[in-house]
Amino acid sequence: MSRGALLVLADGRFPAGGHAHSGGAEAAVGAGRVTGAASLEDFCRGRLHTTGLVAAAVAAAAALGVDPGELDAAADARTPSPALRTAARRLGRQLLRAARVAWPSGELDALAGRFPKGAHQPVVLGVTARAAGLGPADAAYCAAYESVSGPASATVRLLGLDPFDATGVLARLAPEVDAVVSRAVGAARGAVGEGVDALPAASAPLLEVGAEAHAGWAVRLFAT
Amino acid sequence: MHLGHSLSHGGPDAVSAGARRPDGARRALRIGLGGPVGSGKTATVAALCRILRDEVSLAVVTNDIYTREDAEFLLREAVLPPERITAVETGACPHTAIRDDISANLEAVEDLEDEVGPLDLILVESGGDNLTATFSKGLVDAQIFVIDVAGGDDIPRKGGPGVTTADLLVVNKTDLAPHVGSDLARMAADARAQRAHLPVVFQSLRGEDGVRDVAAWVRERLAAWTA
Numbered sequence: 001m002s003r004g005a006l007l008v009l010a011d012g013r014f015p016a017g018g019h020a021h022s023g024g025a026e027a028a029v030g031a032g033r034v035t036g037a038a039s040l041e042d043f044c045r046g047r048l049h050t051t052g053l054v055a056a057a058v059a060a061a062a063a064l065g066v067d068p069g070e071l072d073a074a075a076d077a078r079t080p081s082p083a084l085r086t087a088a089r090r091l092g093r094q095l096l097r098a099a100r101v102a103w104p105s106g107e108l109d110a111l112a113g114r115f116p117k118g119a120h121q122p123v124v125l126g127v128t129a130r131a132a133g134l135g136p137a138d139a140a141y142c143a144a145y146e147s148v149s150g151p152a153s154a155t156v157r158l159l160g161l162d163p164f165d166a167t168g169v170l171a172r173l174a175p176e177v178d179a180v181v182s183r184a185v186g187a188a189r190g191a192v193g194e195g196v197d198a199l200p201a202a203s204a205p206l207l208e209v210g211a212e213a214h215a216g217w218a219v220r221l222f223a224t
Numbered sequence: 225m226h227l228g229h230s231l232s233h234g235g236p237d238a239v240s241a242g243a244r245r246p247d248g249a250r251r252a253l254r255i256g257l258g259g260p261v262g263s264g265k266t267a268t269v270a271a272l273c274r275i276l277r278d279e280v281s282l283a284v285v286t287n288d289i290y291t292r293e294d295a296e297f298l299l300r301e302a303v304l305p306p307e308r309i310t311a312v313e314t315g316a317c318p319h320t321a322i323r324d325d326i327s328a329n330l331e332a333v334e335d336l337e338d339e340v341g342p343l344d345l346i347l348v349e350s351g352g353d354n355l356t357a358t359f360s361k362g363l364v365d366a367q368i369f370v371i372d373v374a375g376g377d378d379i380p381r382k383g384g385p386g387v388t389t390a391d392l393l394v395v396n397k398t399d400l401a402p403h404v405g406s407d408l409a410r411m412a413a414d415a416r417a418q419r420a421h422l423p424v425v426f427q428s429l430r431g432e433d434g435v436r437d438v439a440a441w442v443r444e445r446l447a448a449w450t451a
Contacts, residue, residue, distance in 0.1 A: 015325035020315030094327035157316050221290050223313040 005132040008102065009125075010142045012149060017094035021087065022154030022222035023047065023147065027210035029158045030217075037165040040155050044148040044173055050204035052147030053180050054078050055122040057199045059143040060136035060181075060188035062126020066196065068111055068119055074196035075120035081208040083215035085120075087224045093118030095125060105131035136188055140181040148173055154222060245337065252283075252343035253449040254333060255442060256322065256359035258386055259370035261352030264396035264429065266294045268370055269349050271435035272442060273303035280344040280446065283308040283336040285329060287318045289351040307340050318351035319358075326363040333363075345446060355384035366445050368438065372397040377406035380414035388418050392425060392441050399428040 008014065024047065028034040034043050058075050062068060079085045096118065100108045108131050111119060118124075122143050129139035152166045183200070190198035211224055245251045257265045269284060276282055284304060286294040288311060295311035298304065310332045314321040321328055333346050348364055350357060359367045369390035371379050374397055380387055387393060393415055401408050408426065415424045425437040 013324070015327060017325060017327045019317060019320050019325055020313050020328060022315075090328075090331070093331060097327050097330065154315075219291050220313075221316040223315065 002133050005103075006134055006138045006141070009128065009132055009134070009138075010145060012153065014098060016098045017091050018146065018150060020223045021091070021150060022158070022224065023051075023150035024207045024210055024214075024224070025151035025154040026158055026220060026222045026224075027214040028151075028206075029155065030214070031210065033206075034155060034159075036159070037161065037169055040152060040161065040166065041169045041172065044151055044169060045176065046204055047151060047207065048144060048148050048173060048176060048180055050202040051207060052144045052177075053184055053200050053202050055125075055143040055147055056140035056181055056184035057187045057191075058120065058122040059126040059129070059139035060185045061191045061196070061199060062123045063129040063134065063136040063139040064126075064188055064192050065130070066188070066191055068123050068127060069114065070196050071123045071126070072115070072119045074199055075123060078199075078201050078203065079120075079208075080203070080205075081211045084208065084211045084224065087211075088120045088122075089115075089118035091118075091121040092124040095121055095128065099124065099128040099131060103128065103131040107131060136185050137181055140184040140188070141177070144177045144180045144184065148177070158221065249342060250450070252281075252333070252337060252341070252346045253366075253446055254346045254348055254364045255445065256348045256350065256364035256367040257370060258322065258350040258353065258357050258359060258367060258390070259394075260354065260372075260375055263352070263370045263372040263375060264394075265349050265352065265370045266297055267429050268368075268394065268396065268427075268435060268438060269347050270298055270301050270303045271429055272347060272439055273298070275433075275435060275439045276345070276442065277304060279443075281342060282345040282347065283310070283340060283343050285309075285332045285336070285346060285348045286311050287314050287321050287329065287349065287351045289314060289316060289318055294349060294351070308336070310336055314351060319353045319356070322348070322350045322363060323358060323360045326360045329363050344450075345442070355379070355382065355386050358385045358389065365449065366391040368392045368394055368441075370394045370396055373401045373406040373408065373411065374404045377408075377411050378414075380411050380418055383418045387415070390422070391445075392423050392438070393419060394438060395424065395426045397428060398426050399430045 034040050058071050062071050111127050126139045155161050156163050156166050187200050259265050288294050292311045295309050298309050312328045312332050337343050367390050369386040428434050
């Protein structure tokens with residue numbers, strides 16, 4: 001694996017559309033559930049062990065070469081909210097565009113041909129990791145970290161939260177990111193032999209419900 | 225004109241700065257409109273649509289900051305059929321969506337070409353932002369920066385990437401100049417000094433045909449694009 005390539009892919013400035021999404025933080029702030037650094041940490045911890053774990057496992061499985069079509073269907077089944085399914089495919093399409101320029105590869109071209117309107121973002125992330133010479137753990141790290149870094153940076157904008165406090169939240173969650181990645185990669189290796197049903201299906205109902213409500217807001221800063 | 229070649233090596237195009245669509249047809253000319261909040265970008269887009277819609281096939285992408293207000297204004301004014309107007313959500317940062325991470329905007333322009341094309345022209349409007357907000361060359365072929373006389377007549381002198389480098393600088397709301405004490409001659413001289421040979425248009429959309437100079441500039445770009 002190339003640690004340099006991992007840094008490029010994991011960079012929050014990688015131009016793949018993530019900046020327009022809060023990962024449910026805007027809905028949680030609006031509902032009064034996230035009000036400062038402590039409640040942001042709770043929110044991120046919940047997201048990491050549910051959505052984050054699932055995304056990391058799907059990404060790792062894609063990096064291991066599990067069929068993208070099956071993984072896309074598995075991600076659909078694990079995403080009850082139609083708004084989040086639409087957003088995941090849109091982000092997948094945006095990531096694919098950037099990835100095909102950064103790491104040109106036949107597999108990425110084939111994915112674009114098969115899913116012209118986008119596959120779930122973690123699926124694209126895993127195939128991108130393969131194209132970049134990265135492994136399943138790298139793909140899982142990108143997905144797991146993104147599941148908490150997105151809400152943290154969005155909350156800085158939404159609440160005027162002290163950016164050092166928000167970064168402190170991410171630093172405190174780092175050991176849990178390691179643990180989630182380890183679980184995700186184990187499940188992904190299982191999926192290679194047993195199929196996608198071996199992938200985790202942890203879900204955070206309030207994230208799904210909040211996303212549906214948020215999609216109906218007339219005034220909002222973030223797309224999700 | 226930006227005629228960058230595709231880096232793809234098979235399958236659908238990875239990037240869309242190239243002048244051709246995947247089927248080989250010429251894609252639409254893409255013109256960006258940026259500038260500070262309230263300077264008259266949406267009004268200029270609306271006026272351009274009214275004057276150009278019978279001449280060319282066109283569509284609009286808006287980048288609002290926190291609502292779909294600009295898109296809804298264009299819909300309400302019925303300057304184009306609704307399927308020709310797309311709003312991109314920008315996560316509180318329009319300048320990111322038009323410059324640093326253009327993926328959502330590229331999708332919007334490609335989807336418009338797929339769904340209502342063939343198109344000759346797509347106007348990409350930025351949400352109101354600051355004087356440093358400019359469009360990526362990967363997204364637009366040319367850009368218009370819109371300021372207004374009421375925002376302060378020292379803006380051309382202060383410069384900044386929008387004022388200095390935009391392909392066309394529009395100084396809007398000239399009818400307000402006497403009421404806000406703005407010196408149009410000074411603004412024109414400052415703009416000339418900042419922009420060398422790049423063009424500047426002074427306009428008021430209050431008057432009949434107020435957008436004609438900008439429309440003429442757009443027609444020139446279209447002629448060069450299709451030449």
